[in-house]
Amino acid sequence: MNEWKAILLGIIEGLTEFLPVSSTGHLILAAHILNIPHTDFVKSFHISIQLGSILAIVFLYFERLIKDFETWKRIVVAFIPTGIVGFTLYKIIKGFLIGNDLVVVVSLILGGIVLIFADIYCGRFCSIGDIKELSLKRAFIVGVFQSIAVIPGVSRSGSTIVGGMLMGLSREKAAEFSFLLAVPTMVAATGYDLVKTGGQFTSSDWSILGIGFISSFIIALIVVKLFLSYVKKHGLWIFGVYRIIIGIVYAGFFLL
Secondary structure (H helix, E strand, O other): OOOOHHHHHHHHHHHOOOOOOHHHHHHHHHHHHHHOOOHHHHHHHHHHHHHHHHHHHHHHHHHHHOOHHHHHHHHHHHHHHHHHHHHOOOHHHHHHHOOOHHHHHHHHHHHHHHHHHHHHHHHHOOOOOOOOOOHHHHHHHHHOOOOOOOOOOOOOOOHHHHHHHHHEHHHHHHHHHHHHHHHHHHHHHHHHHHHHHHHOHHHHHHHHHHHHHHHHHHHHHHHHHHHHHHHHHHHHHHHHHHHHHHHHHHHHHHOH
C-alpha cells in the first residue's frame, strides 16, 4: 500500500465510521478496487485507522467527556458486552470474519433492512431526549447491540444507533451515544490489535498507518457535525436503503 492509497482509505474511514453504513465493509470494497491484498497489515490498518476517527470525537466532546459522570456511567456499562465479545473472539474476528466477503454482503443488506424498520419504530415510539435519562439496564442492552458489530458489514455505529432507538433514545441522541461509546470501544480494539501485531510492522508500515490515521481524523471532524445536523431534520431510513444498494454492489464485485 502506498501513501495515496492510505490517504484515500483514511478519507473513506472518516466518511463512514459514524454513519450507519459499515466503515469496514467500505474499506474492504475500496481495498479490492484499489487492488490492495488482504494481508495481516492491511487488516490491522483497517482496524487501527478507526482510532483517527474516534479521536475526532474526543476533540469535539472533550469537555463533556471529562465532566459528565452520568453519561460516562452509561458508556462504561454499554462497553462491557462489547469488550467481552471482542477480546474473547479476537482470533475468529480477525482470522475469519474480516475479509469474508459473503459475511459482509449479508450483513450490509440485513443491516439495511433492520435500520429502516428501527427508524420507523423510532419515529413513533422514541421519547428519551437525554442520554442521562437512559437506564443502566438499557445502556447495557445498547452495548449488546454494539457487540454484534464484530461481524464485518454490520456497522458499529449502525448497530449502536439501532440499539439506542429501540431502547427509546431519539435518533439524534442515539447517534450521539453511539459516537461517545465509540471512544472506549475503538481505543480498546485498536490498542489490543497493535499490541498483538505492531511488532511485525516496518517503519514504512507505521508511516502508512499514520497517514491513514490523520486523514480519517480530519474527515471525521466534518462528518460528525454534518451527520448530527442531518439526523435532527430527517430520518435514518435513507442509510438503510444505501446499505442494501452497496451490499448488492459488493456482491457484484466479490460473489458474482
